[in-house]
Amino acid sequence: MSGALIRASDLSVRHAGADQPVLSHIDLRIDPAEIVTVVGPNGSGKSTLVRALLGQVKLASGRVERLAGLRIGYVPQRVHIERAMPMTVRRFLSLPLRVSDAQAAAVLERTGVPGLEGRQIAALSGGQFQRVLLARALLNHPQLLVLDEPTQGLDQPGIIAFYKLIEEVRAETGAAVLMVSHDLLVVMRASDRVICLNGHICCEGTPQVVSAAPAYRALFGAESQGTLALYRHHHDHDHDHVADHVHGPDCAHHHHA
Numbered sequence: 735m736s737g738a739l740i741r742a743s744d745l746s747v748r749h750a751g752a753d754q755p756v757l758s759h760i761d762l763r764i765d766p767a768e769i770v771t772v773v774g775p776n777g778s779g780k781s782t783l784v785r786a787l788l789g790q791v792k793l794a795s796g797r798v799e800r801l802a803g804l805r806i807g808y809v810p811q812r813v814h815i816e817r818a819m820p821m822t823v824r825r826f827l828s829l830p831l832r833v834s835d836a837q838a839a840a841v842l843e844r845t846g847v848p849g850l851e852g853r854q855i856a857a858l859s860g861g862q863f864q865r866v867l868l869a870r871a872l873l874n875h876p877q878l879l880v881l882d883e884p885t886q887g888l889d890q891p892g893i894i895a896f897y898k899l900i901e902e903v904r905a906e907t908g909a910a911v912l913m914v915s916h917d918l919l920v921v922m923r924a925s926d927r928v929i930c931l932n933g934h935i936c937c938e939g940t941p942q943v944v945s946a947a948p949a950y951r952a953l954f955g956a957e958s959q960g961t962l963a964l965y966r967h968h969h970d971h972d973h974d975h976v977a978d979h980v981h982g983p984d985c986a987h988h989h990h991a
């Protein structure tokens with residue numbers, strides 16, 4: 735494993751009854767403390783890949799190795815059923831693991847929604863609910879956070895704030911993050927590495943490399959046109975006017991006093 739948290743080799747998945755494999759010959763690894771994002775069109779196999787990495791899907795070929803005892807905090811894509819249940823935030827945080835009031839309060843504070851314990855899940859805004867889901871996923875101190883479309887339904891400022899929070903959590907806890915996303919423009923900024931998926935890995939690398947790759951542009955067409963320009967715009971300057979953000983160990987930019 736040579737230090738990887740998860741490693742997939744030649745992973746293929748074929749759903750029952752389908753003639754084509756949904757995933758073909760995927761090789762990938764997730765290393766400690768890196769933020770990796772999987773992007774790809776609808777039906778490209780993103781959720782299936784995540785579930786295969788977690789051992790929830792039967793493989794047609796290949797294998798997945800996970801670090802022994804790896805602690806994973808997983809927020810699946812389809813949580814709207816949980817959301818409709820009559821339940822307070824406090825109770826939700828204790829499922830399935832019982833946590834103390836102090837732990838619940840601390841993790842809600844950490845994810846930017848302090849004091850919500852007594853609120854009904856169904857009464858939360860989309861952004862609050864995503865933060866509560868993240869809080870619950872953080873409770874067992876994961877070495878790997880897996881978030882499937884965590885910003886679905888959020889508006890643009892909400893999306894940007896959520897990714898900022900993810901970067902802070904990574905910097906503080908050292909957890910690696912594997913995300914699935916449709917928010918191409920924003921996710922590019924928040925990721926160390928992007929994997930562009932369409933049944934197989936079309937391209938992967940740093941956000942800058944992927945956003946310039948012909949395979950990525952062919953997949954995302956017009957949507958991709960502004961990505962590189964936006965990425966350059968955001969990164970070709972010092973971040974001296976960006977206040978109040980936490981530096982990760984590999985942070986490449988400097989603050990001016």
Ligand SMILES: Nc1ncnc2c1ncn2[C@@H]1O[C@H](COP(=O)(O)OP(=O)(O)OP(=O)(O)O)[C@@H](O)[C@H]1O
Pocket residue numbers: 749750752756774775776777778779780781782783
């Ligand atoms: N359990 C299953 N049984 C049969 N087919 C499935 C199953 N799960 C997913 N599929 C099919 O596999 C393909 C990939 O689905 P998957 O959810 O992995 O894609 P995705 O990239 O996450 O899509 P989206 O962006 O729409 O969430 C789709 O065609 C889907 O209908």
